[in-house]
Amino acid sequence: MPTPLPMTSADLLNELSLHRQLVASQQERIESLKQEVEQLRQHNEVLRLKVDAMARKLFGRSSEKLDPAQLQMVFEALQNGMPEDGPPKKPEASVDALCGSEADEAAKGQTARKKRSLEQILAGLPVIEIIIEPEEVKADPQAWTCMGAEVTRLIDYTPGKFSCQKINRRKYVRKEARHLPPVIAPLPSLQERCIATPRLLAHTLTQRFELHLPYYRIEQTYGRAGVPLTRQTLSNWGGMCADACGLVIQAMQREVFADGYVQIDETPVKYQDPERKGTCGTGYLWAVHNPVRKLSLFEWRTGRGTACLESLVPADFTGLIQCDGYQAYESFIRSARRQGQIRLAGCLAHARRKFFEAQAEGGDARWVLEQTQQLYRIEAKLREARAGPMEVRAVRQEHSAPILEGIHHKLQSLQQSRKHLPRSLTGAAISYTLNQWDKLSVYLRDGRVCIDNNLIENAIRPSAIGKKNWLFMGDAKSGDRAAMFYTLIGNCHREGINAEAYLTDLFTRLPTETNQTVHRLTPKAWAAEQRSLHQAQAKNCVASL
Structure with a gap:
């Protein structure tokens, strides 16, 4: 066996260089693996937190109120306060003096939510008196003397009943001019061929847009009451009433943008689109709220881009729009047509959430x-x-x-x-x-501006209940109708008036109103008119006494 040749210094240097290269490559590989493991760990941590957040969202409580015990844990965890280079802490005494304690606010809330007594519940209800006599008294009434009575008050309910309203419009001719056409009173109806009275129209639309019942459930309800009206007929009534209310909605549009400060938000709604075979398109109910006048407006659009805002906000509007962080608002105010006209205010509730x-x-x-x-x-x-x-x-x-x-x-x-x-x-x-x-930070510099967009979100909330019931709009046009009635009914709630009574009077008076007088039929104007009438009636009653 041949004897191996001894390694020279050059061979040793080459071997050492190869070893160093191998060690360096292994160290690079180890560092790469460490970075990969760290990235995977971070990714896994993010996914875990998202899963936990989703579980809390699905199965936890929906309220965002903080538990005082939880806040105490925050104070203990953050007992060191702000960083050394941070700003001085807020003056605790002045804020507490202004705000009061959270316990006091909770106590006030409980006091405000006292249950109404039976007397308050029964105060405005009509009374139907039923007298029940003992069988012994019925057998010989003359032998008994009444010594008083035990009174039991119960709340009763009689389901609504349909009736036929027969309107006789008599025709007259002048005795001296019998050759002239006869005179007849106009029919007080929104449409000549509509078979529903204003009261039935108002009841149907409040069932649909206030109680959020789909038309097929209203059809079933009417059918059980003995009036088989199809859902197509009910839907046509809604379209007819929406066309008649167009001028009222236009008057409200002018009013909602009149003060230079509005809140805007949108909510998605599915709708049937003929161009999408087997699937629904996604439209949006855009809500605009004027916090100064406490007035809300809904508009329907099949998208949520900048073009929707261009059509929603009047061209001459200047002022402040409060919204969330959706990028379309930034693009909207930076467009050539709106440059310098509009400023944006943020919503602290979105950040807090x-x-x-x-x-x-x-x-x-x-x-x-x-x-x-x-x-x-x-x-x-x-x-x-x-x-x-x-x-x-x-x-x-x-x-x-x-x-x-x-x-x-x-x-x-x-x-x-x-x-x-x-x-x-x-x-x-x-x-x-x-x-x-x-x-x-805009709200700090303007006393009119709210701290968040919750007012507009509260206005949108009823439509979310409706989406769970009727699932989608029948078509794009039905979205416009829904926006109209959500506008009218929502403002009725804000004014504290009965939506069905308002719509009944609205559909009764609309045929006789003109473009110059239709502004008197907005919910705010109607509520003021009703208050004036009630005050006048109260004065007349006092004067008569």
């Missing part, structure tokens, strides 16, 4: 929730005091601005430290809030 969903990730999200709760306590106290715009602005500058500044500094510090993953719930909430910060 993201931190509420992320509160299980740690104390930072819960700290933000506690700070925003302080802001909402200030707003609640201002509403209770019925403060005007100037007073609201002064209080916000004094008490809300330091709290908002502290939140801003905290979020910036968290983002710079990269403590939370960008794709985590807390990281996404921080990014969203900081991106919207300029809009979220």
